[in-house]
Amino acid sequence: MSRDDPYHDVKKYHMAHLWSQKGDVSPLCADKPRKINLSRELWTIRPEAVTCKKCLARLAEKKAAESAKGAAKP
């Protein structure tokens, strides 16, 4: 139990990664695409709104990879 979530009713925000034709969304932290259960979790496309630690870690990895790529350019 954390101070920010005393009643465990704060939903986790995942970074949306894949969309199905039915409108289901898979989070960035899923190794295999899975449906986000909207009664328990939410998704966003704004990196600053993401609260899922796994998604944040993957976003950080991506950012690091991109800046490494950028640094390699002449």
Ligand SMILES: [Zn+2]
């Ligand atoms: Zn996530």
